[in-house]
Amino acid sequence: AALPLAAAAVPLVAGVELGIRNVSAPAGGTAQVQVAVTEPKPISTGDFGFDFGDFAGIALFSPGSDALGVAVAQGNFLTVSIVSPAATLGTDLDAPFLTVSKRIPATAPAGTTFPIGFLGAGLRLLDPSGAVYLATANPGSVQVAPGPSIDTVRPGSADLTEGSVVRLTGQGFTPRTKVRFDETLLADVQYVDSQHIDVVLASPVRMHGLRIKAENPDGSRTRYYSYERTQRQGTSADPILRNVVPLFSSRPGTDDTLVDIASVPTGLALQNLETTPALVHVELLAPDGKALAATNLLLQRQRFVVSEISELFNIQYAPSMVVRVTSHKPIQVMGVAIDPSGDVTPVVPRNNAVAPGLDPNALPPGLDPNALPPGLDPSALPPGPDASALPPGPDASAVAPGPDASAVPPGPDASAVAQSPGPSAVAQSPGPIAG
Structure with a gap:
């Protein structure tokens, strides 16, 4: 999701340095790799990648809670594209701006070291004015060692x-x-x-x-x-979007959100952090606001969905159209733009401030809480463990x-x-x- 520096028609400015902290983890465990700046630099846009196998999870952090992004995991490579509208990304020296978790093979001998390096050709960071930072990146590693x-x-x-x-x-x-x-x-x-x-x-x-x-x-x-950490619900038919992991900001979700379509194809990403399913109504709007198509879905608890727009509505769409997402409870929403080369970038959503607020006790027209989209079984989970289920023991929502x-x-x-x-x-x- 990156462009080489030579392709950027913007000036270079004083440098920014990224570093990966060396960490250790036991065989069969998980190591959280932490990426940070060595000195505060406001970053408005970032594109970079890692030589990173056994990917297990990823998260984004910014002091203003404004940053959001997309990650694409393919084989041993992980590429990331980030936008921070308020450019608060990279301004906190006390914490990383990105963490990536790696699974350690259960058979890995103690003392084994897994190097974690940046893909240098794709490193591109912009300052708040859009100028390109002269960027350097220091690799890190994960060492296999007993411990928590x-x-x-x-x-x-x-x-x-x-x-x-x-x-x-x-x-x-x-x-x-x-x-x-x-x-x-x-x-x-x-x-x-x-x-x-x-x-x-x-x-x-x-x-x-x-x-x-x-x-x-x-x-x-x-x-x-x-x-x-949420889990994917369903799989997109789009060969690029099926590998996209959305990195939502830490701001609370909303119940009425708009995503502008600037190009075709475009994806829509939704995430439900709540402990119960969310009933979601999605509309495709013409530039004049006229509804062209609509669909409903049940977004399971602690799940995310990434779909191409035509998968949702089964009709053709065009730039300048808008997707409106309403829900009976707050969810997180973003767009995913795909350029002709196949690179993906996040599309910042906007709250639908001009529309009447959604009554949390009322469902959007045609949304029957007892009906599910074809093939969607609320009791069925994607392959793999249910990350939203607590192991035996106290309930995380209960007060001790x-x-x-x-x-x-x-x-x-x-x-x-x-x-x-x-x-x-x-x-x-x-x-x-x-x-």
Whole structure:
């Protein structure tokens, strides 16, 4: 999804440097590779790629919550195209702007190193004025080593209140694993098994982009930046869009959104971060606002869909037309533009401010909540594990019982040591975790 620098008819400006942090993970675990700038530089547009196999997940972070993008995973290559309308991408030195998760083969011997490098020919970053940064990129690596690893965090992007339960899923946890949420007080940490730890919050927190650390007694540790990992629902017939993973901004979803069609073909990406399905109504509008076609779909919980426009409506469409998406609950929406060379870029949506607000108690015309689009079974999931289902243990939406006031040390501690499950288990206060 990138153009070579020679093709850009814009001036070069002072450089920006990207770096990949070296990380470790156990065999059979997941390593979160973190991409950051070495000094703050506002980035409005970015195109780059990685030599990256065993892709497991990807997330985007920006201080203004405005950045969104698309990633295409094909074989051992992963290409990314990002836009940040407010150019807040790359301005935070305390956190990466992109994380990519890699599965470590279960048979990989300890000490094995997997290099992670940029595809230099496709690296292109623009400043807020549209000028091209003179960009350099430093590679990183993943080393196979015993210790904890975090694969998913649920809820991963929500705004949570005191008493909420967050489940960490990964590998290598022990009853004495220390867990810390950055700048967040923890009321309790419960070791469930070697793959699950439940954390009870003692203060409110926004999970998206939150830095989480886990450390075992032997000093092995991992660092993870939280986000809600969703799974694909259905597969597009388009050979490019079927490999596209949308990177939505962390802003809340909306219930009435417009996507402008600037070229053909164009894709539509929808994501439901909620714990229940969303009933969605999609319309194709002429430039004058006249409805040309409409369809309904049921977007399953914690799923995303990427479809080419003609797949949705089964009619021809043209530039200057608009897609309108309404839903009975907020969902995330973006367009995906495909250029003649096959490169994809995100299309920033806009809220339908001129349209009457959608009554959350009313469904769009013709949308029967008991009817599903042909072939869509709400109880059926795409092949593979259901990432939205919690393993046995506490429900992430449930509030844990308040701790025994006579058993809790004075004041909550921002870090805690996982204890074996028990009705009276209370988090202890370890020292800070390095790194």
